[in-house]
Amino acid sequence: MGATALQRSLLSVLLFLILLTVFDTCQALVDQKNEINCQLTDRSVQVRFFDEEKRQTGVQTSNAFSYPSVSVNISGNDAGITAFKNVITDPNNLIKTLSYLVWKKLYPNGNGRYRSTVRFILRNFSGVAYAAGDELHLSSNYISSFSKSRTSAALKSEITGVLVHELVHFYQFAGSGTPGGLVEGIADWVRAKTGYQQWSTTKTGNWDQGYGATAAFLEWVNIKVGSLPRFVIKLNAKLKSGYTVSTWQSLSGQTPENDWAAYIKTKRGRGITQVQRLKRLLSVALSKRFL
Numbered sequence: 001m002g003a004t005a006l007q008r009s010l011l012s013v014l015l016f017l018i019l020l021t022v023f024d025t026c027q028a029l030v031d032q033k034n035e036i037n038c039q040l041t042d043r044s045v046q047v048r049f050f051d052e053e054k055r056q057t058g059v060q061t062s063n064a065f066s067y068p069s070v071s072v073n074i075s076g077n078d079a080g081i082t083a084f085k086n087v088i089t090d091p092n093n094l095i096k097t098l099s100y101l102v103w104k105k106l107y108p109n110g111n112g113r114y115r116s117t118v119r120f121i122l123r124n125f126s127g128v129a130y131a132a133g134d135e136l137h138l139s140s141n142y143i144s145s146f147s148k149s150r151t152s153a154a155l156k157s158e159i160t161g162v163l164v165h166e167l168v169h170f171y172q173f174a175g176s177g178t179p180g181g182l183v184e185g186i187a188d189w190v191r192a193k194t195g196y197q198q199w200s201t202t203k204t205g206n207w208d209q210g211y212g213a214t215a216a217f218l219e220w221v222n223i224k225v226g227s228l229p230r231f232v233i234k235l236n237a238k239l240k241s242g243y244t245v246s247t248w249q250s251l252s253g254q255t256p257e258n259d260w261a262a263y264i265k266t267k268r269g270r271g272i273t274q275v276q277r278l279k280r281l282l283s284v285a286l287s288k289r290f291l
Helices: 003-033 043-053 079-087 091-106 140-147 152-171 180-193 211-225 231-241 245-252 256-263 274-290
Strands: 069-074 117-123 129-132 135-139
Touching: 069 079, 069 091, 079 140, 079 152, 091 117, 091 152, 091 180, 129 152, 135 140, 135 152, 140 152, 152 180, 180 211, 180 231, 211 231, 211 245, 211 256, 231 245, 245 256
Parallel strands: 069 117, 117 135
Antiparallel strands: 129 135
């Protein structure tokens, strides 16, 4: 390749990387608009979910997704319920759509967990939301509190994000020994991957503290491992049979504690975006071609 042709190629690559950087910046700005607040404040409700889900035995799976039968029960007419109805006009269709979105994120190649029924219940209780059996409970009290200082768009995004998080509990595997924080981390990982939560920058505590901190850590391991299907997808599939440290280690090559120690040393707390991943692959390709 002549010098002029090489210069043109390098210039094209440089322009491409600049465009990717601009896109990545825009993506980050969009992420920042999504409100984050999916942690349960009623821990007794959280335990109810774990007690049930950790007894997963003989769960049904399916090679292809099928929409669940959805029923909607809205009790009362308080401020939270009014706010919900103002931004969510068809909860039945929304839950079906999000169920498909969640299932495809967890099982892009099929053979995922099958759920025939989702019973959505909107009522006033302390906390945010929880899943128990085939019931998905959402707190109108939380919606009322959240909506007081947010726009309708922010409220709709938050409700949708909470529903995504809880629907993950319907479709994920969480066999014997699965840490509760990992269960919640995978739920927030799907929520972030679907665009309804920005990546957490928390880099203190333990790897299995759950929610956004664990979600961002899982995405970091996703990139570190690199192979397809991604780490989280493989991990979720293995959780059907339960969890031990070797479950993680067989996929990552390290213990979760060692991965966490490496993760907290990185400059950024959030997972690497698709654009950053593409930049990395392109850099590797260029180094092999021109160096």
